[in-house]
Amino acid sequence: MKAKPVEPVDGIGQRLVPAAFTLVLAILSVIPLGIPGYAQVTPNFVLMSIYYWTIYRPDHLPYLVVFLIGLLVDLLTFGPPGATPFALLIVRATVLSQRKFFVGKNFPILWWGFALATVAVTVLMWGIGGLYGGRVLDPRSYIFQAVLTAACYPGLSWLFSRVQRGLAR
Amino acid sequence: MAVKSRSAPVSHLVAPLKSAAQRFAYSALVLLSVAIMVIGRADGTLVEHVRTKTNDMLAPVLEAVTQPVAAVTAVAGHVRALAELYRENERLKTENTALLQWQQVARRLDNENSGLRTLLNYQPEGSTWFITGRVIGTSGGAYSRNLLINRGTLDSVAKGQAVASGTGLVGRVTEVGDRAARVLMITDLNSRIPVAIDGNHDRAILAGDNTDRPQLAYVGPHTKINIGDRIVTSGDGGVFPPGMPVGTIASVDGGLIRVEPFADLSRIEFLRVVDFGLAGVLPPEAVPQPKAPKRAKGDPGKSEAGPTP
Numbered sequence: 272m273k274a275k276p277v278e279p280v281d282g283i284g285q286r287l288v289p290a291a292f293t294l295v296l297a298i299l300s301v302i303p304l305g306i307p308g309y310a311q312v313t314p315n316f317v318l319m320s321i322y323y324w325t326i327y328r329p330d331h332l333p334y335l336v337v338f339l340i341g342l343l344v345d346l347l348t349f350g351p352p353g354a355t356p357f358a359l360l361i362v363r364a365t366v367l368s369q370r371k372f373f374v375g376k377n378f379p380i381l382w383w384g385f386a387l388a389t390v391a392v393t394v395l396m397w398g399i400g401g402l403y404g405g406r407v408l409d410p411r412s413y414i415f416q417a418v419l420t421a422a423c424y425p426g427l428s429w430l431f432s433r434v435q436r437g438l439a440r
Numbered sequence: 441m442a443v444k445s446r447s448a449p450v451s452h453l454v455a456p457l458k459s460a461a462q463r464f465a466y467s468a469l470v471l472l473s474v475a476i477m478v479i480g481r482a483d484g485t486l487v488e489h490v491r492t493k494t495n496d497m498l499a500p501v502l503e504a505v506t507q508p509v510a511a512v513t514a515v516a517g518h519v520r521a522l523a524e525l526y527r528e529n530e531r532l533k534t535e536n537t538a539l540l541q542w543q544q545v546a547r548r549l550d551n552e553n554s555g556l557r558t559l560l561n562y563q564p565e566g567s568t569w570f571i572t573g574r575v576i577g578t579s580g581g582a583y584s585r586n587l588l589i590n591r592g593t594l595d596s597v598a599k600g601q602a603v604a605s606g607t608g609l610v611g612r613v614t615e616v617g618d619r620a621a622r623v624l625m626i627t628d629l630n631s632r633i634p635v636a637i638d639g640n641h642d643r644a645i646l647a648g649d650n651t652d653r654p655q656l657a658y659v660g661p662h663t664k665i666n667i668g669d670r671i672v673t674s675g676d677g678g679v680f681p682p683g684m685p686v687g688t689i690a691s692v693d694g695g696l697i698r699v700e701p702f703a704d705l706s707r708i709e710f711l712r713v714v715d716f717g718l719a720g721v722l723p724p725e726a727v728p729q730p731k732a733p734k735r736a737k738g739d740p741g742k743s744e745a746g747p748t749p
């Protein structure tokens with residue numbers, strides 16, 4: 272997966288794609304699929320989207336959009352409000368600062384970076400959830416969710432890259 | 441961060457400004473997130489209000505997205521059912537024979553019961569009312585165990601009402617908007633349900649801990665508990681009526697008793713919101729009096745409301 276230089280001129284439609292994708296994934300995360308146990312370990316699709324687009328199209332997924340989508344996730348999922356935007360903003364800032372390192376690297380390195388981001392977000396969400404609820408939360412669901420999230424990244428990343436290539440044409 | 445490679449003279453000026461603005465936006469939004477966390481912890485009702493409004497707005501979208509998913513799940517279910525048709529039929533025949541015997545017993549008991557009630561001049565409990573809703577959202581994460589359903593105040597759903605599937609108690613309504621309501625499942629960390637062990641009437645509290653099998657807490661010291669014992673609601677606290685089926689004792693490990701819910705909580709598509717006319721321990725303003733449903737009920741199969749015997 273080769274990174275393309277960021278094109279300064281884009282149509283409004285192209286500019287909206289990363290945000291729209293992330294929003295759709297946020298909504299899809301809460302859709303009941305009828306798979307036993309899925310609701311508790313739903314992969315963090317929003318994190319995948321934000322990681323990917325921060326590396327390849329950071330100007331199309333600004334902090335404000337990350338914040339708003341994170342807040343929507345908290346409102347939809349009944350989680351502690353403010354925790355998801357907090358974690359996602361930190362991910363975006365960290366990835367942005369390391370962007371030069373990631374751009375142009377081959378996929379395993381990007382995947383490794385994503386796994387690290389997932390671990391960080393999971394620990395953060397677990398910690399905030401515990402503070403908010405006033406007790407130590409059972410980490411098992413969190414661990415499963417993190418593993419599933421890291422495992423699903425290649426698939427979604429491939430989808431994003433197809434979309435991105437389609438846009439560049 | 442300067443990402444533009446073209447070196448137009450303007451970009452020399454614009455890039456640092458843009459970078460500064462971004463850094464400011466980042467700091468401001470992180471602070472805002474922290475502020476929201478603190479406010480949310482301190483003032484639950486404000487968050488609840490915003491959450492209810494958001495869920496209300498998104499309910500039609502979620503409902504629309506859920507339907508094709510439900511259709512696919514149904515098709516998969518049909519295929520599975522076809523494959524197991526023969527075995528299923530045999531099982532059902534056996535079960536039917538057993539149930540017919542139970543039906544006889546139930547009829548006899550019902551007769552006897554009504555006879556005894558007449559003798560005692562017993563006042564029947566307040567009329568119950570229910571409405572069926574579709575699950576349009578799940579918790580989508582590890583933090584909590586809840587469901588979003590497509591029924592709200594327009595359908596006379598109110599906070600505190602019990603939610604059950606065909607087989608047993610699922611939870612209770614904790615947040616309600618016009619078109620959507622949030623159901624806190626009995627497995628959630630914050631769920632506490634007063635229950636009794638069926639048969640001997642020993643009381644306990646069913647406490648969720650975000651696992652599939654909630655714990656049985658505050659069990660009396662002399663209570664005898666066996667695996668397989670039925671757990672029903674005790675009616676203490678006045679939120680649920682006594683005797684609603686909840687689950688069976690699944691394991692007893694030292695002091696840790698776990699209950700397997702009757703309802704398959706991970707695969708609920710439709711559930712029933714039941715109002716028993718019990719105000720319970722919730723503050724009066726949190727429990728609006730049920731009124732006749734305002735929304736037109738023209739979609740058979742999805743909605744049914746009316747008094748149950």
